[in-house]
Amino acid sequence: MKNKITVTISGQEYTMVAAEDAAYVRRCAEFVDGQLKQVTAGGRLSLADACVLAAMNMADLYFKEQDSSENLRRQIKENLEEASRLKMELSEAKREIFKLQTRK
Numbered sequence: 094m095k096n097k098i099t100v101t102i103s104g105q106e107y108t109m110v111a112a113e114d115a116a117y118v119r120r121c122a123e124f125v126d127g128q129l130k131q132v133t134a135g136g137r138l139s140l141a142d143a144c145v146l147a148a149m150n151m152a153d154l155y156f157k158e159q160d161s162s163e164n165l166r167r168q169i170k171e172n173l174e175e176a177s178r179l180k181m182e183l184s185e186a187k188r189e190i191f192k193l194q195t196r197k
Contacts, residue, residue, distance in 0.1 A: 094112070096110070096115060097109070098110075098115045100118060100122035102122050102125050103126060103140065103143075107122075128151055129144070132146040
């Protein structure tokens with residue numbers, strides 16, 4: 094179901110249509126508004142230029158988070174592979190112990 098949510102970005106109201114709930118859409122709008130305020134602080138930029146700079150900042154954040162996420166996935170995969178290897182070693186060690194105990 095699509096929701097219509099009115100948000101304010103850079104002093105202007107926009108009606109958004111989204112599948113997500115209103116709180117999420119407002120959170121996104123607040124983030125965009127914050128980015129615009131950040132790039133316009135102390136400067137005289139047109140709204141278009143401010144939007145481009147804010148979009149570049151958000152793209153930078155997005156790609157850094159994407160890289161971080163990929164690194165975490167890689168580390169998790171490596172840890173799972175190591176855990177699997179250690180389980181196999183433990184299982185083999187238990188078999189060896191059992192063999193040694195049954196020989197006596």
